[in-house]
Amino acid sequence: MVLKIKHLKRDFNKSSLLIVIISLLLAIPVFAILISLFKGTGEMWEHITSYFLIDYIQNSIILLLGSGIICFVIGTSSAWVVSRYKFKGRKIIEWLLFMPLAIPSYIVAYSYVGLFGYGGSFIKFINYLGFNNIDNIEMMNIYGLVWVLSFSLYPYVYASTRLIFQSYPTRLKDTASLLGASKNKYFFKIALPLASPAIIGGLFLVFMEVLNDYGAAKYYGINTFTTGIFRTWTALEDLQSSIYLSAILVVLVFVLVLIVKWLRGRRSYNLKTYNSNDQDEIYRKDLKGLKKIIFLTIVFVPILFGFLFPFLQLIIWGLQTFESMFNSDLLNIGIQTLFLGLSTSIIIVFLATSLIYLSKWNYLKQLNVTSKLATLGYVIPGAIIGIGVIKSSHSITEYFSTYHNIKIGYIIYNSILVLIYAYVFRFIAVAFNSIESNTLKLSKSLSESSNLLGFGKIKTFFKIDFPLIKNALLTSFILVFIDVIKELPLTLILKPYNLSTLAIKAYEYAEDERVAEAALPALFLIFIIGSMISVVNYRFKLNKS
Amino acid sequence: MKILEIENLSKSYESKLEVVSDCSFSIESGNICAIVGESGSGKSTLFRLIAGLERPEKGSIKVKEKIVSNDKFIVAPKNRNVGLVFQDFSLFPHMTVKENIEFGLVKNKNKKVEELLKIIRMENFLNRYPHELSGGQQQRVSLARSLALDPSLLLLDEPFSNLDTELKSKLRKDVRTIIKDIGTSSIFITHDILDALDIADEIIFMDNGKIIRQCKIEDIFKDVKNEKLLKSITELKSNSDLILNALKNK
Numbered sequence: 001m002v003l004k005i006k007h008l009k010r011d012f013n014k015s016s017l018l019i020v021i022i023s024l025l026l027a028i029p030v031f032a033i034l035i036s037l038f039k040g041t042g043e044m045w046e047h048i049t050s051y052f053l054i055d056y057i058q059n060s061i062i063l064l065l066g067s068g069i070i071c072f073v074i075g076t077s078s079a080w081v082v083s084r085y086k087f088k089g090r091k092i093i094e095w096l097l098f099m100p101l102a103i104p105s106y107i108v109a110y111s112y113v114g115l116f117g118y119g120g121s122f123i124k125f126i127n128y129l130g131f132n133n134i135d136n137i138e139m140m141n142i143y144g145l146v147w148v149l150s151f152s153l154y155p156y157v158y159a160s161t162r163l164i165f166q167s168y169p170t171r172l173k174d175t176a177s178l179l180g181a182s183k184n185k186y187f188f189k190i191a192l193p194l195a196s197p198a199i200i201g202g203l204f205l206v207f208m209e210v211l212n213d214y215g216a217a218k219y220y221g222i223n224t225f226t227t228g229i230f231r232t233w234t235a236l237e238d239l240q241s242s243i244y245l246s247a248i249l250v251v252l253v254f255v256l257v258l259i260v261k262w263l264r265g266r267r268s269y270n271l272k273t274y275n276s277n278d279q280d281e282i283y284r285k286d287l288k289g290l291k292k293i294i295f296l297t298i299v300f301v302p303i304l305f306g307f308l309f310p311f312l313q314l315i316i317w318g319l320q321t322f323e324s325m326f327n328s329d330l331l332n333i334g335i336q337t338l339f340l341g342l343s344t345s346i347i348i349v350f351l352a353t354s355l356i357y358l359s360k361w362n363y364l365k366q367l368n369v370t371s372k373l374a375t376l377g378y379v380i381p382g383a384i385i386g387i388g389v390i391k392s393s394h395s396i397t398e399y400f401s402t403y404h405n406i407k408i409g410y411i412i413y414n415s416i417l418v419l420i421y422a423y424v425f426r427f428i429a430v431a432f433n434s435i436e437s438n439t440l441k442l443s444k445s446l447s448e449s450s451n452l453l454g455f456g457k458i459k460t461f462f463k464i465d466f467p468l469i470k471n472a473l474l475t476s477f478i479l480v481f482i483d484v485i486k487e488l489p490l491t492l493i494l495k496p497y498n499l500s501t502l503a504i505k506a507y508e509y510a511e512d513e514r515v516a517e518a519a520l521p522a523l524f525l526i527f528i529i530g531s532m533i534s535v536v537n538y539r540f541k542l543n544k545s
Numbered sequence: 546m547k548i549l550e551i552e553n554l555s556k557s558y559e560s561k562l563e564v565v566s567d568c569s570f571s572i573e574s575g576n577i578c579a580i581v582g583e584s585g586s587g588k589s590t591l592f593r594l595i596a597g598l599e600r601p602e603k604g605s606i607k608v609k610e611k612i613v614s615n616d617k618f619i620v621a622p623k624n625r626n627v628g629l630v631f632q633d634f635s636l637f638p639h640m641t642v643k644e645n646i647e648f649g650l651v652k653n654k655n656k657k658v659e660e661l662l663k664i665i666r667m668e669n670f671l672n673r674y675p676h677e678l679s680g681g682q683q684q685r686v687s688l689a690r691s692l693a694l695d696p697s698l699l700l701l702d703e704p705f706s707n708l709d710t711e712l713k714s715k716l717r718k719d720v721r722t723i724i725k726d727i728g729t730s731s732i733f734i735t736h737d738i739l740d741a742l743d744i745a746d747e748i749i750f751m752d753n754g755k756i757i758r759q760c761k762i763e764d765i766f767k768d769v770k771n772e773k774l775l776k777s778i779t780e781l782k783s784n785s786d787l788i789l790n791a792l793k794n795k
């Protein structure tokens with residue numbers, strides 16, 4: 001023990017201190033919720049458990065299972081087709097399959113009403129094809145919501161799985177064939193199991209987005225945990241009960257995390273053990289006949305329902321409402337969205353990079369566990385973080401007012417700083433994971449060489465690490481930027497009254513039954529996100545070459 | 546003067562198993578010393594401790610008779626005047642040969658780079674990037690970069706492990722000549738006893754984190770008591786032609 005204390009004195013440095021301070025400051029909303037749990041349930045808790053809780057649990061499970069299964073099928077099958085087969089326009093299709101990520105799921109949900117409702121564009125189209133007996137496809141129910149979420153979230157599975165499928169060396173397939181495996185056996189016994197860690201990782205992101213969804217579920221009138229947390233806090237005015245609901249949702253999230261960990265187990269396959277020359281040119285087979293029709297359907301259906309149909313519907317609405325909607329207010333909201341996205345993303349990338357490097361420079365490695373606290377936000381739905389931030393803001397203003405007679409409420413409530421803080425906690429994991437995976441690729445001996453050649457840690461960072469990870473920093477900046485400008489529940493809870501974003505504007509119009517007017521802000525948002533996705537895609541290709 | 550003195554040095558990681566266990570030895574100034582041991586015997590960790598890249602659990606390290614690591618304090622790697630050439634050479638991939646060599650220099654950059662390039666016989670490679678060099682060339686640049694700061698002690702981590710047999714034999718001679726010309730002290734680690742016989746003045750054998758023998762190269766076959774070591778030395782003796790050749794070439 002004496003020895004340990006001696007070492008503590010020797011090994012504790014500024015990095016150790018900073019890592020603890022930053023992590024604890026970021027995790028305040030989690031602590032606020034945990035502490036509140038000891039204060040007992042709120043007044044409406046009995047009412048909620050009697051009438052709503054079962055509904056919340058049932059619906060959330062149906063949504064998770066339904067979208068999980070559909071995303072798995074669509075994501076893996078489309079990834080397989082574009083990775084292993086040759087056909088005209090494959091490169092564009094590969095890119096289009098990502099595009100549903102550019103349309104937030106709540107906007108897809110609004111557009112579906114215009115597509116499949118009475119007199120909807122899709123209905124008109126199928127009537128034109130001769131199916132006159134269909135005048136409406138009912139989408140505003142839980143199965144419709146499963147459909148909407150599945151077609152807007154499958155790219156998470158597609159993206160991770162495609163990367164794995166494209167890294168399979170040709171000799172893997174050759175070996176299986178020489179051992180007598182049929183095509184089906186190769187797919188189900190080799191290709192799919194090898195991709196399982198990536199599929200599970202993609203599905204986990206789908207689950208988190210499903211649990212985080214507020215806009216689509218609210219619009220379709222489906223009771224989920226997130227809509228319940230909102231209703232309990234705003235309509236029932238019972239913050240304490242909404243905290244209890246949040247706690248149940250957090251438990252559900254951690255059960256999911258455990259299931260994912262259990263499923264993944266020790267499954268981390270290193271495809272690099274194969275000759276890397278094999279991977280330079282992926283061998284793709286030609287598609288012919290019936291197989292061609294089936295496989296092209298596999299890739300076109302998700303593009304149509306996840307991107308093209310909703311996008312075209314928004315364009316139709318956008319043109320109809322252009323004159324009344326395209327004004328300085330919309331431009332102003334666009335500028336506010338860009339400002340919020342840019343400033344938050346810069347702060348997040350800076351803090352994530354700091355946490356990663358402080359962990360490297362800290363010699364008391366046990367303290368690095370605290371950085372895990374700071375990155376918990378991505379597995380906690382936005383509504384819960386919003387409630388946690390409000391609860392902690394109450395406690396902080398009360399503390400300063402009671403013990404120091406200082407009124408700081410005006411700084412905290414209705415302030416953009418609180419919203420940015422909440423975004424930082426919610427999305428820092430996105431930047432952290434992407435930057436960390438890139439720093440891990442850098443040989444440790446590079447920075448050690450610089451240290452031995454007389455450079456300190458910060459100078460080493462700027463001279464050696466920064467030039468080598470600047471692409472990763474830019475990519476994570478863009479990923480965070482997209483997440484921030486798409487975000488809805490957290491922004492709804494914490495935004496100052498004089499601030500609006502494109503996401504909020506689209507939501508407000510849709511809630512007001514003016515769904516056509518929601519199209520222009522939505523299109524504006526899609527345009528920004530689409531351009532950003534293209535930049536990431538371009539940089540990815542550039543890096544690869 | 547002793548360039549390096551290590552006393553009761555121990556290091557363990559999270560597994561609690563001691564990777565370096567109660568090691569004590571010293572090295573005279575101007576000598577080239579080889580640390581020989583199998584993979585996992587603790588050689589690399591011992592190196593990292595000497596360079597200041599790891600912190601010891603107990604024990605002390607002195608460089609040029611000054612304490613640089615003990616229980617109470619640690620001198621940062623950049624202030625130890627110890628150079629380290631990593632096994633993977635660790636050349637900065639975004640810098641040219643010239644930029645790599647002058648990286649740690651503050652003054653007389655051009656003159657020093659010129660001198661070193663002459664020593665490593667790579668005057669024409671000034672503006673090449675590391676990926677445009679062969680393995681042997683990369684190693685020489687890495688060696689020059691470390692030597693640029695005139696280190697009191699130069700550490701070489703498995704310097705010949707990534708090279709083919711022909712290049713290895715040539716580079717052994719090169720490395721010894723360069724180190725002896727500059728007049729610095731050096732330690733290198735290897736699992737190949739022939740590397741040690743070829744260029745070292747003295748040799749330390751490590752096994753399971755412990756030092757099992759330290760001797761002059763000419764005393765390598767005298768009074769071997771450790772069984773494991775005895776076995777490998779006997780195997781080595783049986784290939785006497787190789788050893789004689791190696792000693793002759795030195």
